[in-house]
Amino acid sequence: MLHTLGLWQKPQWRYLPLAFDLLIQPLFYLYTLSLTQTNYRVKEKDWLHFWPMLLFLCHAIWVYTLSLQTNDIMLKDQLAEGLYYNRIKKFEDILSVLSGIIYWVLSFSRIQAYKHWLNTNISNASYPTYSWLRNVLIAMGVLVTFLMINIPLEIFFNFGARHFIQWQFFYFYLAVLVYYLGFTGYQQKDFEVAFQTEKRSAMTLNTEQISTVKEKLLKAINEDKVFLDAELNLNALARQIGVGEGVLSAIINEEFYQNFRNFINEKRVEEVKRKLLSQEYKHLSILGIALESGFNSEASFYRVFKGITGQSPKDFLQKNNSQNPF
Structure with a gap:
């Protein structure tokens, strides 16, 4: 980041400790756990995920503190080389790629397991499916692929300043993802999720x-x-x-x-369709009928109804009323 912002050539910024490459992946994984588990709390063992980042950060702080005493860039570089800065940085980059792959797989597996549990255990259509989070994971997979390609190339080949443009794009792409994740995650409602992965x-x-x-x-x-x-x-x-x-x-x-979720919701939709065409329920609105048929929110009802019938409740009602005017 210091390279892409043009700060690397300034003595006071050179070797500034920014060893946070190994922080994003475990944070995202723990966030995924918090969404799919009611009253999730970070346990003592969860802090182990951050130990690699802390070790690299301590080394980066050590290098920066010692090199801060001089404004001569050449002396700074010699001092940093004596403290194995470049070697350790390369090792950190490689570990970032491996960490990205591992935590991406763990997060994706967790979301898939949650969706399987949801479809086979819960009929409540208001439960979050976290499709947006799955999309974020796919987008993050692009970042992981970028790291898998570019970091080895940088280690074995010297591209000079030409590679800064791609890293600027990388950080911009990452920033957009982080803001989207934060904004969308903030809008999510709290649910009592009894998700478990027993066989x-x-x-x-x-x-x-x-x-x-x-x-x-x-x-x-x-x-x-x-x-x-x-x-x-x-x-x-x-x-x-x-x-x-x-x-x-x-x-x-x-x-x-069918899975349990679709099986039950299909029966609810059939019940809604029956009541919509019945004179007995003419005093109720479409939403009122939906709530009496097992749905508990307007948004989930309309989504499920259209997903099963291919049309909205209003379209269904208008179509059937036109075919049976009397």
């Missing part, structure tokens, strides 16, 4: 048992209309039917070719 046992039922569970499931859906409960989750439905979560999830996947 479930595979389904070991015979055909007759599967048929029995399927029959109980359809009864709970069609007669008891359990989907009207906006907070319905896989655990509650499994307990009502009398089977394990893993078994119920597998049956929904294999017998209905």
Whole structure:
């Protein structure tokens, strides 16, 4: 950064300790954990993520403090070389690439695991899917790729001042991502997320048992209309039917070719469509019908309805009213 800003040639700025390259990756990973885990608190072991950055920062402060005594740039460079500044800086750059790859994979895996848990356990359409965070991760993957290509090239080849332009673009791109992440993250609502990554046992039922569970499931859906409960989750439905979560999830996947979230929300949409066309519910607004059908927010209802039917509730209503004017 000092090079790109033209400060490297000024004695008081030369070797200024800015060893924060290893800070961004673990911070982003811990932020991802905080979004997908209720009441997340940084644990004592989490501070281990920052030890590499602290070690490099201590060395950078040491070099800067000792070299600050002279304004002669050549003497500064000789002193820094004697303190292995360039060698350690190259090692830090290599470690930054490895750290970027590792934490990117960890963060991406966490988001994917959360989305899988969400689809197989939670029917509440208001739960955040963090698609925006996944998009940020993809954008950060571009940065990691940039580092993977450019840092080795800089280590083995001397490009002189020509490479500063690409680093200016890098820091501008990074700044935009950080501001976007902060702005979007600030707007997110707090949710009680009971996300867990335990493994479930595979389904070991015979055909007759599967048929029995399927029959109980359809009864709970069609007669008891359990989907009207906006907070319905896989655990509650499994307990009502009398089977394990893993078994119920597998049956929904294999017998209905859907995950739990889509299965329940599809039933809610069918209920909304039925009520929209019924004279009994003419006194209710579209949102009122949605809230009575298991949805608990306007935004999530419109998103799910259009995602399943391919049209908005108003378009559906107008189309069916025009076909059945009387």
